[in-house]
Amino acid sequence: xxxxxxxxxxxxxxxYIGFTSDLETRFRSHNELGTKGWTIKFRPxxxxxxxxxxxxxxxxxxxxxxxxxxxxxxxxxxxxKQQ
Numbered sequence: 552x553x554x555x556x557x558x559x560x561x562x563x564x565x566x567y568i569g570f571t572s573d574l575e576t577r578f579r580s581h582n583e584l585g586t587k588g589w590t591i592k593f594r595p596x597x598x599x600x601x602x603x604x605x606x607x608x609x610x611x612x613x614x615x616x617x618x619x620x621x622x623x624x625x626x627x628x629x630x631x632k633q634q
Contacts, residue, residue, distance in 0.1 A: 553610035555617065557600040557626055559634070560593040566626055567596065568617045570610040574601060600630045 571577040
């Protein structure tokens, strides 16, 4: 199982889009365990959206779609408005 996920840092008005095979551990890494990288600067993160895929290739394709301008518009205009 693979997951594409969207994190939101409402304090900093940032979003992060990624994919993983272990959503719980990856989320903890973004919020607690990680010691370097872009996401540590904007903690705390909230998981606002995720989708499940059976293959890594499908998840990577969807991640790329969500990272496009159209995908970010969908996230900011639909997902975050529901929060």
